[in-house]
Amino acid sequence: MSTPANLRAEQLMRHRPPALLLGTVVESTTSGLACEGIDDGPWRWARLLEGAAQAAGLFSGLQPGGPGAASVIAEYRDVAIHAGRHDGRVRFHAALDRRILGFWRCRVDAHSADGRLLLSGLVAVAPGAQP
């Protein structure tokens, strides 16, 4: 399955500004998703992490049998903060690392427009049935 390029993430997500951190979906396949950040920052590391998590949630939510639109983040693991803050454009990537029961663990990263790695790690996405 693939999603047409240049789709706006807000058409697929329940996040709304200022929480919505993804802009245009530039690539979406069964193996991964790439998405532009919604603005030029500033991107403190936690905002980068939230953007990466949104990319993981969007990617897994688009897959057959995925956790659905109400998914939540269950865990972060091995997240390396390469930049405490970034000003400028950002691109997020998410790809499936492994499925564990109902969880979709994704490898995520955030890069600057010139290709510098800003943040990387693993995000586990769970179906959103928590209280």
Next chain:
Amino acid sequence: MSDPFARVAIEGDTGRGVVRREHAVALAAGHFPGDPFLPGAYLVELMAALAERVAAPARVSAIVRCAFARRVRPDTEIVVTARAAGVLVEARLEAGGEPAARATLRLA
């Protein structure tokens, strides 16, 4: 990020911080309309903020692991605790008196 804490107590290698209600409301804006709760990444940031006060001047360079147990509503009392041990900090976050998240953070 503005100071997230209304009160902080540091004693030796441990700390406890109570998050300002207005700060929590701001972090949850748009997440989600009609069903607000704080994004997990911002819960990690709150734990990291306290960790950096406990271990100053060290900064958090990595999240070894952070697991979430429940959603955190912005209108509940949010309390963060942290204990530093070498280059690692063990942090906990409670919402309304219930465990909501726990993290191991690495310092640089």
